[in-house]
Amino acid sequence: MIQLLTKRARCAPSLALSLLLALGGCSWFSDEIEVRVPVELVKFKAEVKLVDRWSVNLGKGAEDSAIKLIPGLVGGRIYAASADGNVVAVDTGTGKVVWKQSIVDFYAEDERAIAFADGIDAITGGVGVGGSLVVVGSAAGEIVALQQVDGSLAWRATTTSEVLAPPQVVNDKVFAQSIDGKIAAFDAASGKRKWLYSTTIPSLTLRGTSTPIADKDFLIGAFANGRMVMLDQNRGQLGFEQRAGIGQGQSDLERLVDIDGQMVLDGSVLYAVAYQGNLVAIDLSAKGQVRWSREASSIVGLGTGFGNIYLASEDSRLTAISKDTTADVWTTEALLYRDITTPVAVSSYVAVGDFEGYLHLIAQSDGRFVGREKLDNAGLTAPVIADGSRIYVISNSGRLLALEVR
Numbered sequence: 001m002i003q004l005l006t007k008r009a010r011c012a013p014s015l016a017l018s019l020l021l022a023l024g025g026c027s028w029f030s031d032e033i034e035v036r037v038p039v040e041l042v043k044f045k046a047e048v049k050l051v052d053r054w055s056v057n058l059g060k061g062a063e064d065s066a067i068k069l070i071p072g073l074v075g076g077r078i079y080a081a082s083a084d085g086n087v088v089a090v091d092t093g094t095g096k097v098v099w100k101q102s103i104v105d106f107y108a109e110d111e112r113a114i115a116f117a118d119g120i121d122a123i124t125g126g127v128g129v130g131g132s133l134v135v136v137g138s139a140a141g142e143i144v145a146l147q148q149v150d151g152s153l154a155w156r157a158t159t160t161s162e163v164l165a166p167p168q169v170v171n172d173k174v175f176a177q178s179i180d181g182k183i184a185a186f187d188a189a190s191g192k193r194k195w196l197y198s199t200t201i202p203s204l205t206l207r208g209t210s211t212p213i214a215d216k217d218f219l220i221g222a223f224a225n226g227r228m229v230m231l232d233q234n235r236g237q238l239g240f241e242q243r244a245g246i247g248q249g250q251s252d253l254e255r256l257v258d259i260d261g262q263m264v265l266d267g268s269v270l271y272a273v274a275y276q277g278n279l280v281a282i283d284l285s286a287k288g289q290v291r292w293s294r295e296a297s298s299i300v301g302l303g304t305g306f307g308n309i310y311l312a313s314e315d316s317r318l319t320a321i322s323k324d325t326t327a328d329v330w331t332t333e334a335l336l337y338r339d340i341t342t343p344v345a346v347s348s349y350v351a352v353g354d355f356e357g358y359l360h361l362i363a364q365s366d367g368r369f370v371g372r373e374k375l376d377n378a379g380l381t382a383p384v385i386a387d388g389s390r391i392y393v394i395s396n397s398g399r400l401l402a403l404e405v406r
Helices: 015-024 109-115
Strands: 002-004 050-057 072-074 077-081 086-091 097-102 123-130 133-138 142-147 153-158 168-170 173-178 182-187 193-198 204-206 213-215 218-222 227-232 238-243 264-266 269-273 277-283 289-296 301-305 308-312 318-322 328-332 344-346 349-353 358-363 369-374 385-387 390-394 399-405
Touching (some): 072 123, 077 123, 077 399, 086 123, 123 173, 182 218, 238 277, 264 301, 269 301, 301 344, 318 349, 344 385
Antiparallel strands (some): 050 399, 072 077, 077 086, 133 142, 142 153, 168 173, 173 182, 182 193, 218 227, 264 269, 277 289, 308 318, 318 328, 344 349, 349 358, 358 369
């Protein structure tokens, strides 16, 4: 299986070039490579302020842009992870570190030498929180569960391949999706695997996976073949399967339809978007029937708010789409080719980060820019976490920051 890197070179951030980088370095041997230059930011009159509350150094930032290190928020604490293996619990009010634990300590010396060689990100996906657990994916091909109270090891469990998205913890189970097209369910108390769902994925895929959605008694997963499935949480049985596009073209690259970005579940309607595919609205109460569909292409996925779906397209165009009419409410090209993060609703605004480390606030009502703050020179890849007017974000240099929208 060949995986395309989705982190774009600044000189030419096209997916075609990313494939060349993945397969053998930056070679300028084709006049057909499209050069995409990130737009310069335009000045505007700020309407809101982003006030720093606190920041915590977690450790090393992720070298691999496909790794999704997204914080988990529960019970007055936020749990975050660094690429070099640290899991950290922080008090959201004070920014005080409650505990900090390296998952590398849970491995014997011979295991470390193989799984955590120099330059390899120790944590590949996280953070999942639920029940009494904090769960991450490790470079050893495992998920590692820690106790929320003190960071001690609860259990380790082997997965079939890398886990690049946060595992989900719900209903006494832990669900983890791996890059080989499989979703596994583990007992939250023991780590014993309960079931395994598998689908066939193509030989050429984007590097990464979408984060599964666990709700009530079902689980939604999306794969590199452009398919979404609803599974029974208890036994992993298939409820329905639906597509977000069908690959077309003569080459594997042209036929690539991959769902890597964030899905949105709003009541009984699931919204998902594929790279080189479609944005689809699927009615879960009608056995997965498609309510509406429109052509779209995205790597990071969707957000929601104000009755809209927020689509961050592959070229970093941001569009608000009415859930009811499917019409564009507004669109902005002010962040084109800036590798924006998954859009997240914060109060009356939409928050996205970019490759230069700017956090942007955009009005949900009409798409005007209302706030901007430079947070980290290394850039922002992970989507923010919103809690009322509070924003939490992990920067690419490995810092967890808390900000208030004023």
